[in-house]
Amino acid sequence: METDKLYYKNQYEVEFEAVVRKSEQDNAGHYVVLNQTAFYPTGGGQPYDTGTLNNIRVFNVEEVEGEIRHYVEMPIELNVKCIGEVDWNRRFDHMQQHTGQHILSAAFDNELGLKTVSFHLGKEICSIDLATDHVTEEELLKIEEIANQVILENYPIESKWVTEEELRNYSLRKSVSVSENIRLVIIPDFDYNGCGGTHPDSTGQVSTIKLLHSEKQKQLVRVFFISGKRVRKQLQEKHQVIQRLTALLSVPQEQMEEATSRILLQGKELEKTISDLKTKLTEYEANQLIEQGEQNNSNIMVKHIYQNRPISELQNLARMISQKTSNIVVLFINETDNKLQLVCARGNDLEMSMNQLVKQILPIINGRGGGSDTIAQGGGEKLIPTERLMEEMVSEILS
Incomplete structure (x- = not known):
């Protein structure tokens, strides 16, 4: 053709x-x-x-x-x-990556008996899937060494058109998928493979191959790699990142892992400290609100309006107050730029349902929400003043 x-x-x-x-x-x-x-x-x-x-x-x-x-x-x-x-730059890059795959697949097959199931040539990184569920780091390093030795020895890369009958003269790495217009790509004494892709004239033009990492994919192992100019590009990008990190961490490259681990550990310790302090602040705020609560017969009512307070904080605060005092009702409203949010909770000695309360109040602001008998929350539109919404909630409690 x-x-x-x-x-x-x-x-x-x-x-x-x-x-x-x-x-x-x-x-x-x-x-x-x-x-x-x-x-x-x-x-x-x-x-x-x-x-x-x-x-x-x-x-x-x-x-x-x-x-x-x-x-x-x-x-x-x-x-x-x-x-x-x-576009020659794109074409030659594809030639280098595709030939890199041929070399790697042949090396895995020849050295470890591992067949390549599939190949993906990505914009930045390529990958092959191997028919195995485990490959060691030592094996990957060995394959990389073999592949780059093939490049260094600069084998010729031949392509020829053959008939189906002529295939028996070649030791193919895998069977071909066509019966006509069969094209073989050959690296003599190393790889014989049916392929319609583009390849350079010699392995030396691949320049170099670098295995990046591998990961388990169901019953396969996916090996990620790059060839040719992409190796230099990745090296330059990674070197620039390392240079910036060494400046930020004020440590040389060989100490970067240790310094990063130390910073991560310090970060976790700080997060725990912050969490503990937040809990103490919430407890302090809860005690203050309980002291300021309004006495209603034998019960206590705590009500407060907030501005742009995270709803999760109000839920934790309301829950803590209701757990500290068994005969208390907590009514919180949070006002943001475009909506009203509410959190309601009660102590264990009271029999009223907070879930029922919010479902009765939320239609006033075209809102949605819910919860349990002891704590519930919801939100809606700013259709009425915040103070009016609080009055409606108090009225519903007292009715």
């Missing part, structure tokens, strides 16, 4: 001439089909190429129903001659 041969075999071809044979639109946008192309469509775990056709941006390339659709920012007329240009 002429189109396939162009973008597979001339993978260093970034500029080409073509003619528009189809110009239509689908759900993904306007697209054109060319008589030949150097653009690689999404496939085999490798993303599509981008670039331009007559200086019109190509933002996606997909193979749909046997045709390669170039999605463009604006329509191009039928039979127009085009100068196509592939």
Whole structure:
């Protein structure tokens, strides 16, 4: 197939001439089909190429129903001659990552007998899923060493088209998924694999491979890695972060972990201290409110209006007051910029229901809420003055 041969075999071809044979639109946008192309469509775990056709941006390339659709920012007329240009930086990055995957997959298979189940070429990081539930750190370091030795020795990378019958002449890492137009990518004496992706001419052009980390994925292990220019980019980014952290922590890089652990421990201790102090402040506030409470027959009523107080704090305060005094009723209202919130609680000796109280009051402010017989809360719109809402709550208690 002429189109396939162009973008597979001339993978260093970034500029080409073509003619528009189809110009239509689908759900993904306007697209054109060319008589030949150097653009690689999404496939085999490798993303599509981008670039331009007559200086019109190509933002996606997909193979749909046997045709390669170039999605463009604006329509191009039928039979127009085009100068196509592939974004080489993106293409070469994909070549490095994809070949890095071939090398790693072969190393895992050859050294540990672990098969690669899937491959993902991400914008920043790549990953492969291995058919195992455990890989040690020592094994990962060994595979990384083997992969970079393959790069250092600069093996040639060959690609060839073969028939189904010719496959028996090669020791393939995995079976191919097609029976026609079979393309093999070969690193002699190391990896033989059916693949339609783009790859450089030699392993040395991958430059380097770095395994980042691994994680368990159900019955698989996912290994994250980067190749080529991405290694330098990540190194630079991480170095800049470390430089900023060394300045912030005032420690050299080798002491950063210890310093960070110390700061985290201090933070936890401070959080506990703050929590204890908040509890003491709440208890002090609760005692003050109880002392200021209004006597009503043999019961005590505590009522207070707050401004922009966290509702969780008012719930804790109301609960503490009701636990300290068994014959007490607590009525709190919190006023914010656009709503009114209320918290109601009672001591254990009283038989009234706080849940019933808030459900009777909340319709006045078009509110919602609820709770239990001992404590309830809710909120609604500022339809009446706050003082009026408090009067309604007191009246309901006394009725």
